[in-house]
Amino acid sequence: MHADEAAAGRSPEAAGHTPQPATDGSRKAQATAVFAGLATEPGVAKPDPILVADKVVRRFGGLTAVDVEHVEIQRGSITALIGPNGAGKTTFFNQLTGFDTADAGHWTFNGRKINGLAAHKIARIGMVRTFQLTKALSKLTVLENMRLGAQKQVGESFLRALIPSLWRGQEDEITERAEELLTRFKLDAKRGDFAGSLSGGQRKLLEMARALMVGPELVMLDEPMAGVNPALTQSLLGHVKDLREQGMTVLFVEHDMDMVRDISDWVIVMAQGQVIAEGPPGTIMSDTRVVDAYLGAHHDTPLSAEEEERQLAEAEAELETEAAKEPAPDSTDSPGSPGTDATAQEGAGR
Numbered sequence: 001m002h003a004d005e006a007a008a009g010r011s012p013e014a015a016g017h018t019p020q021p022a023t024d025g026s027r028k029a030q031a032t033a034v035f036a037g038l039a040t041e042p043g044v045a046k047p048d049p050i051l052v053a054d055k056v057v058r059r060f061g062g063l064t065a066v067d068v069e070h071v072e073i074q075r076g077s078i079t080a081l082i083g084p085n086g087a088g089k090t091t092f093f094n095q096l097t098g099f100d101t102a103d104a105g106h107w108t109f110n111g112r113k114i115n116g117l118a119a120h121k122i123a124r125i126g127m128v129r130t131f132q133l134t135k136a137l138s139k140l141t142v143l144e145n146m147r148l149g150a151q152k153q154v155g156e157s158f159l160r161a162l163i164p165s166l167w168r169g170q171e172d173e174i175t176e177r178a179e180e181l182l183t184r185f186k187l188d189a190k191r192g193d194f195a196g197s198l199s200g201g202q203r204k205l206l207e208m209a210r211a212l213m214v215g216p217e218l219v220m221l222d223e224p225m226a227g228v229n230p231a232l233t234q235s236l237l238g239h240v241k242d243l244r245e246q247g248m249t250v251l252f253v254e255h256d257m258d259m260v261r262d263i264s265d266w267v268i269v270m271a272q273g274q275v276i277a278e279g280p281p282g283t284i285m286s287d288t289r290v291v292d293a294y295l296g297a298h299h300d301t302p303l304s305a306e307e308e309e310r311q312l313a314e315a316e317a318e319l320e321t322e323a324a325k326e327p328a329p330d331s332t333d334s335p336g337s338p339g340t341d342a343t344a345q346e347g348a349g350r
Helices: 003-007 028-034 089-096 119-124 142-148 164-184 200-214 230-245 257-263 288-295 305-325 338-348
Strands: 049-060 063-074 078-082 104-109 127-129 218-222 249-253 266-271 274-279
Touching: 028 230, 049 089, 049 249, 063 089, 063 249, 063 266, 063 274, 078 089, 078 230, 078 257, 089 104, 089 218, 089 249, 119 127, 127 200, 142 164, 142 200, 164 200, 200 218, 200 230, 230 249, 230 257, 266 288, 274 288
Parallel strands: 078 249, 078 266, 127 218, 218 249
Antiparallel strands: 049 063, 049 104, 266 274
16 A cells, blocks of 8 residues: 555544543553554554555565565554564564665655664654663663663763753753653662663663653564563563553564553564554454464365365375385295295294
């Protein structure tokens, strides 16, 4: 589906970019209702997309890792991006967030073209990501890692850094914000510890908390549950849901289907670099396109009566062919023959 075709199906409300609070205090029902009645075809138009990508292609030599015709991410929802290993999910993430360069295509965030922008500039406008392998700076403390996540720090300028009065007030605000997030993510007791001393799950929490330092609109999580101790899984799930409650949009890559069903409002499926299906989490895994992508085409399709008879006839023919190839039994080796008795007696006497 092309961008102009997709735009035709959007509601008038798509003009506004700021999500409106749900009257019942929860955005889950609101997010789910947005997708009611949408087709499950790849590239289906969303009522109010925050991110739109068109004709994104990434090749590595002769391998096409990503070939996405059109995809839209609905504002204020949690969207899961799933697919078999090697489907191109992380590579697609890298294109969208400026960590890799696409060979073709364009994409917009809040209507602004961002393909070609550097990763730090994309983060600055409110689109941030985490990684499957965490990127915490192990030789810095947890609090120092958090401070680095803040954008537009006055003290980053060499000349302004020489005048403390210009940046000290902002630094206090950044520290206060960092400590609030550490408390929310239950990492406040670790604020003075080196990030390298944290467990895998705690590093995931730190990376998610640090991403929120910029006050993002769209948070992209690459396999947030990978390598996480089961004891921290529920905590991470809760934090992802909280992002939606606070009005943020979440797009995440995940292999854990229980997690996908639990927290996502919409699911996009990739295979061999392409988007092959979209739909609600309750039904997407029974979609034949998805089943084929994960388990192979027609892996459990019932046979017709004609096909069953044909396969049975082939099996019988193979058995008859194998039987015809076997040599006829030698009469001298038949039971009770002199040769057999003599051989048996000779063997018994050894």
